[in-house]
Amino acid sequence: MKCPSCSEVELLQKDRNGIxxxxxxxxxxxxxxxxxxxxxxxxxxxxxxxxxxDVKQPEKPVVHRQKRNLITELFDF
Known part of the structure; x- marks a missing residue:
């Protein structure tokens, strides 16, 4: 199938988590x-x-690590 926006480029398919x-x-x-x-x-x-x-917040600072979520994994080409 051709890209609806580009009109000349073929779409590629990826299977990500069954989608x-x-x-x-x-x-x-x-x-x-x-x-x-x-x-x-x-x-x-x-x-x-x-x-x-309802969860009590921790008193010391928490270092946040970047976590890959489902949306990020699906559209990471």
Whole structure:
């Protein structure tokens, strides 16, 4: 299939976590088939940490490391 934006470039396909993502290597546009966005949303909510409003905050500073989430992994080409 040709890229809807570039018109001349063929889309490439990647399978990421069981979701097939079509993308253009030229403009880096991403296209999803029916139901794939729902799968991404469902999996990203399963990966998110629970609401921590009831959890007591630690007193010493916490060093945050960059964590790769599902969305980052899906669209990292």
């Amino acid at each position: 097939e993502v079509d993308y253009c290597p030229n403009c880096r546009g991403v296209w999803l088939d029916r139901g794939e966005l729902d799968k991404i949303i469902e999996r990203s909510t399963m990966d998110s940490p629970p609401d921590s409003s």
